[in-house]
Amino acid sequence: MRSTVVPQAVATEQAAAVKTADAPRWALETHFGYDSVYSSSIDAELDAIEQKCKELKANFEGKMGESLLDAIKAYEEVDIALTKALSYVSLSCDTKLDDDKAQKRKASLFQRYSTISGNQLTFFSLELADMSQETLETQMENSPELAKYQAYIDEVRRSQPYNLSKEVERALTVRAPFAGKGKVVEFYGNELSRLRFKDGDEEVNMEVLLAKMTSSKDAATRHECMKALNTGLKEFERVAALSLNMVAGSWHAENTERGFEQLRSQRNLGNNVPDEVVDSLLDAVKTTGVDYCKRYYALKKGILKNTAGLEKMTWADRNAAINIGTSSESYTWEEAVDIVKAGYEKFSPTMAGLFQQMVDEKRIDVPAQNGKRGGAYCSSSYGHGPFQLLNFTGTQRDVATLAHESGHGAHFMLSYKQGILQFHPPLTLAETASIFGEMIVFRDLLEKAPTDEDRLAMLMGKIDDIINSVVRQCGFDAFEEKVHSGRAAGTLTPDEMTEAWQQTMVDYYGAEGEVFDSYADTSHLWTYVSHFHNVPFYVYSYAFADLVVGSLYGVYQKQPEGFEDKLLELLSAGGVKGFREALEPFGLDPADPVFWKDSIDAHLGSLMEEAEQLAAQLGLSDP
Structure with a gap:
């Protein structure tokens, strides 16, 4: 599934x-069509699905090259059935996180899914990946209907050089819910959700504290929130370090066993993006993106000084709202x-x-x-x-x-x-x-927007979002690179992870005093970024997406005629087209090394110019 x-x-x-x-x-x-997560029909459906999976294995294991079309259709059928039951349970339980009984039911069903999948379905993708090109071509000739599954077949076969033996892959799938890094990461997530932080005489969860820090118009209140956050996370750093060491160590071992050449290659393969394209993205953000980042926070610092009397810009002020206008x-x-x-x-x-x-x-x-x-x-x-x-x-x-x-x-x-x-x-x-x-x-x-003040506040909020999804996420990626590279040589201490975090802040936001006057109370913020634990090296995808769409929007602004039809065609293709083929009608090619710099200039740069001009007109920016 x-x-x-x-x-x-x-x-x-x-x-x-x-x-x-x-x-x-x-x-x-x-x-x-279920009445609750405890519905007996869910169990009955899983019983039926398990039987179908056994039949699929009996009919096609070792015989994929004889009737590939029938095999894919049978696999498709069980995938649809599994998706129905597990999607419902997952969605329903996401509104019941405080219901231990419901969470136990969910865990039980997902463990059963892993057992079924590991024991009965592991062979499928491995045999399709290992199938000779000659056999595949024969099957395509004999069954023209297979052509509609070409994208899926290509996706599975890309993994062939990195697959392990059938026995090892099966064991990894079956054991995943019970042992290994997954259980440590689950523990990390559960403990993170239980953290409470001092807010005056109260204890609040992290979401409440972050919301207060972001929305408060008072710099002193924001600074108090940041101090409370960092102090509370200090007590959590050993749990976070344990989990991150486990994740990075497992990632290193798997990369070595499977033969991936670079730290991100495993993630890039899953994303169907060449290593060099991701490298170009990260390089552009660390240069052009960081320049815009510093320029933006210098502008924000001036606006906060002139509208709210801010004396010094600290990390607590990074996401502070610009409270001007009438909206x-x-x-x-x-x-x-x-x-x-x-x-x-x-x-x-x-x-x-x-x-x-x-x-x-x-x-x-x-x-x-x-x-x-x-x-x-x-x-x-x-x-x-x-x-x-x-x-x-x-x-x-x-x-x-x-x-x-x-x-x-x-x-x-x-x-x-x-x-x-x-x-x-x-x-x-x-x-x-x-x-x-x-x-x-x-x-x-x-x-x-009714006034220029409203327009400026909206522009600053939008640029905040883009900086956070482009520069900040690539900064997260750089921190991951430091941790994973260090972990390959041995276990890292919490202090070593903190050092990597603080160096990354300097690399992406400037040295203390350059834009931000102080990085006080930021040393333990790495501990609450759950993406580091759940999906290593995933975060660059946010920057990738934001910049691609920024370029698409630029095309739309210049040539709105016919754009809707082309975009709807791209969306309707789903996973049938890769990113280069899908973006070709718009004249965009992210594989071109200059694409990312041009995209940052067009997307972030254009908004920056609007904001700077408005701030100057309103007399709110520093000279």
């Missing part, structure tokens, strides 16, 4: 809100829906219609509530989805999040026609609709 969740680059960081408690909930039981700081759910629909309608009636369908069919779980997973995501849930999980509290960022996740949902709805094995877009294109939709809605709101 494929991963069904697309994470958002900058997740909503707010706690449960009473004002949205009555907002719409998703209707999972209606769409999946409402709060939106109802109904207002958010109207805003997103209007923005989508302006660009694509088709996308607007798909968004309205998600709302009408109750595919969005809206309110922020205790016991619900934080942040936001959109689950593809092939055959029954898509579904969005939000934590809506009425902020402007929440409206942007709705636009973002709805883009993912529309993307899935357009690509379902490619089938379960090929509907999911490659990571390089997975954020296309979401970030594009977010940008369309942002530009629509920007045009409607």
Whole structure:
């Protein structure tokens, strides 16, 4: 079963809100046909699926070259069935994180899935990958219908040089839920969710503290929040270091055993991106991107000085809101829906219609509530989805999040026609609709802003987001590189990880005093970035996506005629086209080494110029 969740680059960081408690909930039981996660029909379906998997193995193991089309169709059938049950359970339990019984049920079902998959299905991808080219060509000639599965076949066969023996791959799959780094990472995540931090006389969770730090207009309050955060994370550093050592050590061992040449090669293979393309992206961000980053925070420092009396810029002020203008700081759910629909309608009636369908069919779980997973995501849930999980509290960022996740949902709805094995877009294109939709809605709101002060506040907020998803994420990647390189020589201490973190901050934001006057209370912030543990070297994908979509938006601004049709065609292709083929109609090629610098200049640079000009006109920037 494929991963069904697309994470958002900058997740909503707010706690449960009473004002949205009555907002719409998703209707999972209606769409999946189960009455609860304890439904006996789930177990009955898994029994039937297990039997089908046994039949698939008996019919095709060692015989893939005799009837490949029949084998793929049989595999497709069990994949669809597994996706239904496990998607429902996963989604339902994400609103019940404080329900131990429900979480135990979920763990039990996923363990059963791993056992079924490991014992009965491991052979499938290995034999397809190992099949001789001559045999594959014969099968393609004998069964022309196989051509529609070409992208899936190519994807599986790319892994062939790095596969281990069938026995080893089976053992790794079966043991995954019970042993190895996964259990340590699970422990890390559970302990992280339990952390509490001092906020005056209260103890609050991290989401509440981060939200307070970001939203507070008072610099002293922000600094107190940062100190409380760093102090609380100090007590957590040994758990985080244990988990990260385990992850980096396992990654090193697997890279060695499988024969990957570079630290990121394993991730790049899964993303279907050549190593050299990722290297070009990271190089461009570390040079051009970092220059814009320093330029932006210098501008923000001046604006905060002139509007809020900020004397010194510290890390606690990095995401501080620019509180100028007259725009409402709060939106109802109904207002958010109207805003997103209007923005989508302006660009694509088709996308607007798909968004309205998600709302009408109750595919969005809206309110922020205790016991619900934080942040936001959109689950593809092939055959029954898509579904969005939000934590809506009425902020402007929440409206942007709705636009973002709805883009993912529309993307899935357009690509379902490619089938379960090929509907999911490659990571390089997975954020296309979401970030594009977010940008369309942002530009629509920007045009409607009542004053220049409102426009400047919105521009600064947007640049905050882009810096966080481009420069900050590539900085995370650089920290991972330092940790993983060091781990290859032995276990790293928490102090060594802290040293790597602080050096990365200097590399990407400048030395203390260059822009930020102080990096006080930042030494332990590396401990709460869960991506380091869950998906090593994943974070560059956010920068990749943001810059690709920024370039696409630039094409749209210059040549709007016919753009909608080309974009809908790209989205409908799902995983059938690689990033170069999909972007060719737009005249874009991320494999070109100069693409990334040009993209940063066009995307981030253009917004920076708008913000700098407005700030100067309003007399809010330092000379």
